[in-house]
Amino acid sequence: MTMLSNLAPIPELYVSYExxxxxxxxxGDLQSHDLTPRQICDLELxxxxxxxPLKGFLSEADYDGVVENMRLTDGTLWPMPINLDVKEEFADKIEIGQDIALRDQEGVILATMTVTDKWVPNKAREAEMVFGADDLAHPAVNYLHxxxxxxxxxxxxTGIQQPVHYDFRARRDTPNELRAYFRKLGWRRIVAFQTRNPLHRAHQELTFRAAKEAQANLLIHPVVGMTKPGDVDHFTRVRCYEAVLxxxxxxxTTMSLxxxxxxxxxxxxxxWHGLIRRNHGCTHFIVGRDHAGPGKNSQGQDFYGPYDAQELFKKHQDEIGLEMVDxxxxxxxxxxxxYYPVSEVPEGSTVLDISGTELRRRLRExxxxxxxFSFPEVVTELRRTSPPRSKQGFTVFFTGFSGxxxxxxANALMVKLMEMGGRPVTLLDGDVVRKHLSSELGFSKEHRDINIKRIGYVASEITKNGGIAICAPIAPYASTRRAVRExxxxxxAFCEVHxxxxxxxxxxxxxxxxYKLAREGKIKEFTGISDPYDVPENPELRVETENVDxxxxxxxxxxxxxxMGLIAG
Ligand code: PPS
Structure with a gap:
């Protein structure tokens, strides 16, 4: 592979407009594959x-090389398998040599691909070699399986058009757009900072210090495609980054998504991040402790050592074509x-720090x-999306026999919550739901599951939008109740009340x-008489109603x- 200067344009896979x-x-005549959200991200890059230098989704030989030793068949360093994974039914329709259309989720064609290879990968091997363990606690291994x-x-x-983005358009740049920007401003040395978290004062200090050390300009280059499940959503993060900029x-300093x-x-x-930043015209890259770490494995241990990423990067630094900044x-x-680097703190002084977990606790409460610790504008943004629990939506889910x-x-609870005020309250009573949402359903296991999942969906939407959902169906099956909880x-929050x-x-x-009709056999599949009820094992609350008003x-x-912190005491 020829090494490109960070100022020259980089080859793209797009064809001309005509x-x-x-x-x-x-x-129109080609077989179409509807890309998954992850494949859309991969295809765009x-x-x-x-x-x-990838020219498409990896061939089997390149995939094997990447999995085994991080190299394409021509010897080029490439650490991550970039594959077009498809269902068997689709693969069965495709012959080697055939062109297929790659479409986004609205059906818009983004590219075509000539299929040169088709194979069933050994996913356990991929997990072991690429992610270090075939352990479902790793988000990418879970995704893989x-x-x-x-x-x-x-x-x-063959690229036809970029995926469409409606958000933060002005903040998104292709590698060539960034290269042109650096050229225009005369930036020769650029240090990139990769992030998937909101930035606080410590990050601002460390990135600026890194840029000074490298005598470079700084590119804040946050990931807005897919990050770790549970991360702060990218809309909130980008508003935070704009404040820090x-x-x-x-x-x-500049910022690009x-x-x-x-x-x-x-x-x-x-x-991989280093190669991507090199392609975006950067000359330096900040690699931290536990860079892109997936959290704990199923044994409660870290997947990787804290400095493994720095070591591997250092080893391949020349080939990556970027200098690592600690x-x-x-x-x-x-x-x-x-702020001081932890190694340079003057002796005897008082050091203050707030961990990510502690920050989340403070936001929650x-x-x-x-x-x-942080900039007021950033804290305001975070509070807007993560209000304290007492201002968040939640669901109370009653379950029990008919009668x-x-x-x-549930009615009494609704009235009491409305008396308190502050959040809208919706009661999804069994009868009401069966009238308005599930009027076509009966009481077979299948129909009861559909009914309860509909209630769960509505409750989750109410919860998402900051309201209180009170549900009161029989919900006899534990597995369905678990699905609603999730x-x-x-x-x-979800509060199950038995x-x-x-x-x-x-x-x-x-x-x-x-019950009389059920005993007489005039109502079939009646819960508790002729149909099962799984008693909840660990509800948040169990209430007895005999002799209690x-x-x-x-x-x-x-x-x-x-x-549970959901209402103020
Ligand atoms: S489920 O199992 O959660 O989908 O049931 P749900 O939507 O709560 O509906 C229960 C109400 O329907 C009446 N009904 C029956 N219940 C149980 N089994 C059978 N076969 C049945 N047929 C009708 C009954 O009045 C339930 O109302 P509640 O309010 O629970 O007494």
Missing amino acids: SAQKLKLEA LMNGGFY HTAGKVYLGGPV DKYPAAT LNLAMRMAGPREAV FKHMVYVQEKAQ GLEIPEW SGKSTI MVEAYG VATTIEECERRDRKGL VDNCAHQVLLMLES
């Missing part, structure tokens, strides 16, 4: 030169009211985040006369919500 128009028309298709297709790509001396799908592959990922862990020294008292307690917990009235008591009460039951729920 050829693209022609290809679009012709592609393939087409715009971010993944130079549970999301990626079974068959890989390889072959050169103003804190650097004028004309020293990178539509990369990270794999969290630690050392290999650091090398990330210095910066801490605040109280007496000096200044609405506690102070000091000015020495157990779920609806009555849906809701993606956005806020209304533990016994079946004997429900039958004795028989408010609607349904409704007001008291609802109050118990309120106390539980208070102890």
Whole structure:
């Protein structure tokens, strides 16, 4: 591979506008593959030169080389498999040599690919070699086994158009756009900072210090494609980055968004990030402790050593074509009211630091985040998206037999929460849902599951938007309740309340006369009589209703919500 100067344009895979128009028309006859969100990220960087020297999705031989020893068959360093994974049914329709159309999720054609290779990869080997272990606790290994298709297709790509982005358009640059920008400003030495987290004062200090040390200008180059599950969303992060950008001396620093799908592959990922930044015209790259770390493995240990990434990068630095700049862990020294690298702290001084976990706790509980730690504009942005728990949405999910008292307690709870005010409250009572959302459904296992998942979806949307959802279906199956919990917990708290009235008591009460009909066989599949009910094993709360009045039951729920930090005490 020829090494390109950081000022020269880098080869792209796009064809001219006229050829693209022609290809679009012709592609109507081709088999189409609908790209996954991750493949769209990969394709964008393939087409715009971010993944130079790759010319398409890896062939089988290149894939083997990359997996085994981080090299393409021609010997070029490339640490990450970039594959077009597809379902078997699609692969079965494709012959070697055939052109296929690659489309985004709206059906817009972005590229064509000539399929030169088709194979079933050994995913366990890929996991071991690339990510260090075949362990599902690693997000990319989990993706490999549970999301990626079974068959890989390889072959050169012809670029037709960039994926469409509607957000932060002015902040997105191709490698050639960044190279042109650096040329225009006369920037010869550029140090890139990779990030998937909001920046605070320590980051601003360390990046600026790195740029000074390298006598370079600084590129803040955050990933906005796919990062680690659970990260702060990129919309919030970009607003935070924009606030921090103003804190650097004028004309020293710029920011550009990178539509990369990270794999969290630690050392290999650091090398990959370096190659991508070289392609974007940078000359230096900051690599930190535990760069692109995936967190703990299923044994509770780190996947990689803290400095593995720096070591691997150093080893291949010449080939990558970028100089590594050590990330210095910066801490605040109280007496000096200044940040210092941890190794240069004056003896006997008081060091202040706030970990990521502690920051999340403070945000969750609405506690102070000091000015020495972050910029007020950043804290305001983070508080807007992560309000304290007492201002977030949540779901209370009652479950129990018909006639157990779920609806009555749920109604009392709703009224009490409305009396408190602050958040909108919606009651998704069993009867109401069956009338408005599930009127076509019966009581088979399949139909009950559909019914409960609909309730879960609505509750998760309410929770996401800051409201309170109170659900009161029978929900007899533990696995379905678990699925609903997962849906809701993606956005806020889930409080399961088992209304533990016994079946004997429900039958004795028989408010609607349904138990009598069920006993007579006039209602089939009746929960507790002729259909199962999985008693919740670990609900947040279990309420007994015999000899306890409704007001008291609802109050118990309120106390539980208070102890979960969801309502102010
Ligand atoms: S489920 O299992 O969660 O989908 O049930 P749900 O939507 O809560 O509906 C339960 C109400 O439907 C009436 N009903 C039955 N319940 C259980 N089994 C059978 N076969 C059945 N047929 C009708 C019953 O009135 C339930 O109301 P509640 O409010 O629970 O008493």
